[in-house]
Amino acid sequence: MSVFEASGVSMQLGDSRWLFKDVCLNLEKGDTLVLRGPSGAGKTTLLKCLAELIPYSAGQSTLNGKSPAHFGIPIWRSRVMYVPQRPSIHPGTPMDLFNMAKKYVSQKGKYFDDPIKIGNDWNLSESHFHESWSYLSGGEMQRVSLAIALALNPEVLLLDEPTAALDPESTLLVEKTLKGRTCIWITHSPQQETRVATKSLVLPRLSSNASVSDDESDGTATELSLSLQ
Numbered sequence: 001m002s003v004f005e006a007s008g009v010s011m012q013l014g015d016s017r018w019l020f021k022d023v024c025l026n027l028e029k030g031d032t033l034v035l036r037g038p039s040g041a042g043k044t045t046l047l048k049c050l051a052e053l054i055p056y057s058a059g060q061s062t063l064n065g066k067s068p069a070h071f072g073i074p075i076w077r078s079r080v081m082y083v084p085q086r087p088s089i090h091p092g093t094p095m096d097l098f099n100m101a102k103k104y105v106s107q108k109g110k111y112f113d114d115p116i117k118i119g120n121d122w123n124l125s126e127s128h129f130h131e132s133w134s135y136l137s138g139g140e141m142q143r144v145s146l147a148i149a150l151a152l153n154p155e156v157l158l159l160d161e162p163t164a165a166l167d168p169e170s171t172l173l174v175e176k177t178l179k180g181r182t183c184i185w186i187t188h189s190p191q192q193e194t195r196v197a198t199k200s201l202v203l204p205r206l207s208s209n210a211s212v213s214d215d216e217s218d219g220t221a222t223e224l225s226l227s228l229q
């Protein structure tokens, strides 16, 4: 059985144009599905829909055969976790965020990894996790956020250009760590797709002129916030 399945996922914009229509995908354990397509095709929006961070027009997803309603939306978001390309700036330190997020995702038998250990593999030091977010560079922030998401051990990671801010060396280190994680991975790099994909999906651009903000969060989207947008 697939770990994660989505079928018929569609998003119609306010002026009735379709951003994407009837998206179907499935992930077996350990799959990396690369999601690519032109800018504005709706890749980020699709990941947010799959994480149940924003409402969508049609379609459904299941995790281990069970619907978001079965888990409840906050638990779903902790199991099917969206990791934004650019994390928002948070108050406090990355470890404050990790400790806060742990409380939200805590379930019986839940196991957490150490984000600092993960970060060490990516040339980050412990101090990066204990200083204010605002002191981190873009690339440090991206790795720290990703390390926190990994340490929370979601079943499915929804990765929005997870190495976009990284140099080539860090990119390869992150790819190595992510190998074997069940994930959907947005990238614009064909080379990266060749390295990481076990399957691919292209989202075509249906709507050429979408302009409304995509911030339709229902307000509870970010309790966990690695979905921190």
Ligand SMILES: Nc1ncnc2c1ncn2[C@@H]1O[C@H](COP(=O)(O)OP(=O)(O)OP(=O)(O)O)[C@@H](O)[C@H]1O
Binding pocket: 013, 014, 019, 037, 038, 039, 040, 041, 042, 043, 044, 045, 046, 209, 210, 211, 212, 213, 214, 215, 216
């Ligand atoms: N609810 C909405 N109403 C209207 N437009 C929307 C809505 N949600 C998203 N859009 C628009 O749809 C487009 C798709 O945005 P999205 O960020 O998902 O694309 P993308 O494929 O990830 O692009 P990129 O590769 O540039 O990151 C954007 O123009 C966005 O503003």
